[in-house]
Amino acid sequence: MATMTIVQAVKRALDEEMARDERVVVLGEDVGKRGGVFLATEGLYQKYGPDRVIDTPLSEAAIIGAAVGMAVHGLRPVAEIQFADYVFPGFDQLVSQAAKIRYRSGGQFQAPMVVRMPSGGGVKGGHHHSQSPETHFAHTAGLKVVVPSTPYDALGLLKTAIRDDDPVVFMEPKRLYRSIKEEVPDEEYTLPFGEAAIRRAGSDLTMITYGGPTVESLKAAEELEKVGVQAEVIDLRTLVPWDKETVLNSVAKTGRALVIAEAPRMASFASEVAATIAEELLDQLLAPPIRVTGFDTPYPYIPDRLYMPTVTRILNAAKKALEY
Amino acid sequence: MFQPFTEEPIRLIDEKGNWIGDFELDLSEDALLTLYRNMVAGRLLDERYIVLLRTGKTSFVAPAAGHEAAQVGMAAAIRPGFDWVFPYYRDKTLLLSLGYPAEQLFAQMAGTVLDPNKGRQMPEHPGHKDLNVFTVASPIASHVVPAVGAALSMKFQGTGQVVLTTFGDGATSEGDWHAGLNFAGVQGAPIVFAAENNRYAISVDFSKQSASARIADKAHAYGMPGYVVDGMDVLASYYVMREAVSRAREGLGPALVELLVYRYGPHSSADDDSVYRPKEEVEAWKKKDPITRFERFLEKRKLWTPEFGEQVRDEERKKLEAAEEKALSAQAVPPEWMFDDVYAERPWHLEEQKRILLEEL
Numbered sequence A: 001m002a003t004m005t006i007v008q009a010v011k012r013a014l015d016e017e018m019a020r021d022e023r024v025v026v027l028g029e030d031v032g033k034r035g036g037v038f039l040a041t042e043g044l045y046q047k048y049g050p051d052r053v054i055d056t057p058l059s060e061a062a063i064i065g066a067a068v069g070m071a072v073h074g075l076r077p078v079a080e081i082q083f084a085d086y087v088f089p090g091f092d093q094l095v096s097q098a099a100k101i102r103y104r105s106g107g108q109f110q111a112p113m114v115v116r117m118p119s120g121g122g123v124k125g126g127h128h129h130s131q132s133p134e135t136h137f138a139h140t141a142g143l144k145v146v147v148p149s150t151p152y153d154a155l156g157l158l159k160t161a162i163r164d165d166d167p168v169v170f171m172e173p174k175r176l177y178r179s180i181k182e183e184v185p186d187e188e189y190t191l192p193f194g195e196a197a198i199r200r201a202g203s204d205l206t207m208i209t210y211g212g213p214t215v216e217s218l219k220a221a222e223e224l225e226k227v228g229v230q231a232e233v234i235d236l237r238t239l240v241p242w243d244k245e246t247v248l249n250s251v252a253k254t255g256r257a258l259v260i261a262e263a264p265r266m267a268s269f270a271s272e273v274a275a276t277i278a279e280e281l282l283d284q285l286l287a288p289p290i291r292v293t294g295f296d297t298p299y300p301y302i303p304d305r306l307y308m309p310t311v312t313r314i315l316n317a318a319k320k321a322l323e324y
Numbered sequence B: 001m002f003q004p005f006t007e008e009p010i011r012l013i014d015e016k017g018n019w020i021g022d023f024e025l026d027l028s029e030d031a032l033l034t035l036y037r038n039m040v041a042g043r044l045l046d047e048r049y050i051v052l053l054r055t056g057k058t059s060f061v062a063p064a065a066g067h068e069a070a071q072v073g074m075a076a077a078i079r080p081g082f083d084w085v086f087p088y089y090r091d092k093t094l095l096l097s098l099g100y101p102a103e104q105l106f107a108q109m110a111g112t113v114l115d116p117n118k119g120r121q122m123p124e125h126p127g128h129k130d131l132n133v134f135t136v137a138s139p140i141a142s143h144v145v146p147a148v149g150a151a152l153s154m155k156f157q158g159t160g161q162v163v164l165t166t167f168g169d170g171a172t173s174e175g176d177w178h179a180g181l182n183f184a185g186v187q188g189a190p191i192v193f194a195a196e197n198n199r200y201a202i203s204v205d206f207s208k209q210s211a212s213a214r215i216a217d218k219a220h221a222y223g224m225p226g227y228v229v230d231g232m233d234v235l236a237s238y239y240v241m242r243e244a245v246s247r248a249r250e251g252l253g254p255a256l257v258e259l260l261v262y263r264y265g266p267h268s269s270a271d272d273d274s275v276y277r278p279k280e281e282v283e284a285w286k287k288k289d290p291i292t293r294f295e296r297f298l299e300k301r302k303l304w305t306p307e308f309g310e311q312v313r314d315e316e317r318k319k320l321e322a323a324e325e326k327a328l329s330a331q332a333v334p335p336e337w338m339f340d341d342v343y344a345e346r347p348w349h350l351e352e353q354k355r356i357l358l359e360e361l
């Protein structure tokens, strides 16, 4: 067992997959000699050379669009977008090409590719280094969306993403890149999409979350325990497909649901989960599902951490649900 | 009249400080000394920002030492407060030279209420409506097309204004950059595109960015002249920019000016440049320093002595220190400001969300 951070887990997943399958290539800005600005590709250029670790010109349209072409022609590209906020110049390629080529061609062509991107706030980066744009991808038919929150999951899910036959958007919560360390098995493993992880069991309230706010959710659950409330914390891990069964089973048991995410609330993935709970479990709910999300403003530089769901905000919402 | 598309960069001062232009220098002594003072002030500002970072007063710096001559030259070529500027994040010396108040630049770095942008953006992202400086956006090249739009508005309204937009070499790979130049070319927009080519986009050197020998060459494709300039030469930067700006003002259309510069520091405070470029390369460029070169030029004209240089540095340092003091002693931006300016008026859902935040403060 080795102890590693999320960024190290990502690097190991890339390395193992590149060693296993020579069709796997990495492309992006500064992924070569520099090893990526977060060092997620460190050492790969030296190991696999410039034809498999490609420093691209500064164009996300080129990165994602070329990945589509490589994928339809038989490679397994893993594109890095330096920050999720910079996916937008490549958004058309993702939405119009990657997401639709299988459907558009009646299944003749497929684009097995991964687009990795550090996402989320808490790094004092202002709006263009802090956003959580997963809703755009989840809203786009044809894209799978994965958001790990631990090193173990990052490793297993990224390997699955690379082997998957569909385009996968792989979002890495950058504020957790180095803050969480965890033991990870030395042997190879993969993790399936569509299976949530129950991070903490409880009977009074369910917190459904993913990515960065998993940390605040667990802290809030600890606080609640001090006052005798047992919260169950579910980390979705993958958004498309998402694990409806685990969520509904838990909420059926607790009768109360908080959906906690960093992305803005308006038309968000959190809203999708909350709506599903309301639709399918209405008669078993003790309180309406409550969303605790980022605010519907651009992500401000000041205040940085207060934009995202704080422990206090989660506790305020829990109180509302418990006192309903 | 400068020739576009030259093989060698346009240069007016050689490295020994000799004037090598084939025309009469038409700047007053005062104007020359202002160029000098602005470069010195820009260098000092850059140094102060790094101190702010080390003392935890800011969270990010984009070092600009090495870019001073290009930026001071451009600033002098336009009419501040009349023409519009769409800058990028490495332009502190340009903005300071345009008269952007230093205390407001410092306030932007620290997120205090003196920042006209209300602390909304990360450091090195200023902007100022009164000075017609469009607030910087991080996404590379995203400001280039809006800059063209503003120029078209100027053209259609016949205001006589010109747009200056700046960007790095990496920006020339983005689709938006090409979309902007193409549209400007088609419409003959009054705009000057200024590439501050420091050879690197973070770690990616220019040979991996473009197969063109020069950025200026790309102007060909968009039907405008492209000039390549020694951007470590403040007079070359100024004169070429002046010509490009006056062409645009006269209705002769856009131009692309490539200023060859070098950034002495890492890409940003989050970067380690030793991984991708040799120290010797940096040292070699520092020997071509634009401020030193201009000092030699001024010295030959009896406008500069080491004592005078020291005096200018002292004066500028004092001004910056006073500005910094004022900016940093101002109140920090209050958290609830985040709900303002999302729209012209705050809709109900933001009122609700503001209450959620206030509940927890």
Ligand SMILES: Cc1ncc(C[n+]2csc(CCOP(=O)(O)OP(=O)(O)O)c2C)c(N)n1
Pocket: A029, A058, A060, A082, A083, A086, A089, B090, B138, B139, B140, B167, B168, B169, B170, B171, B172, B196, B198, B200, B201, B202, B267
């Ligand atoms: C659309 C977009 N993609 C990626 C980035 C991340 N990034 C910030 S600066 C930079 C390099 C820019 O290089 P260049 O345009 O040459 O300007 P320089 O920083 O060298 O002055 C990159 C890739 C970004 N800000 N925007």
